[in-house]
Amino acid sequence: MFESSYSATGFWDKLVLLPQKTGCTGIKTALTLYVVLTECDTPIWVKTTIVAALKSYAYPQ
Secondary structure, three states, X not given: OHHHOOOHHHHHHHHHHHHHHOHHHHHHHHHXXXXXXXXXXXXXXXXXXXXXXXXXXXOOO
């Protein structure tokens, strides 16, 4: 379901730029969300929320 809005390659490309913008806290938050997103036991509604959060984090308005 979330595969259409999310790509692992895009995540890692953005992660490289995070230290310049958000520091270590931003990286820790993004990695934590990524790990939860990739867990099989995570409910779909949580994955949807994480994708939305990572998308708005990676592409702020």
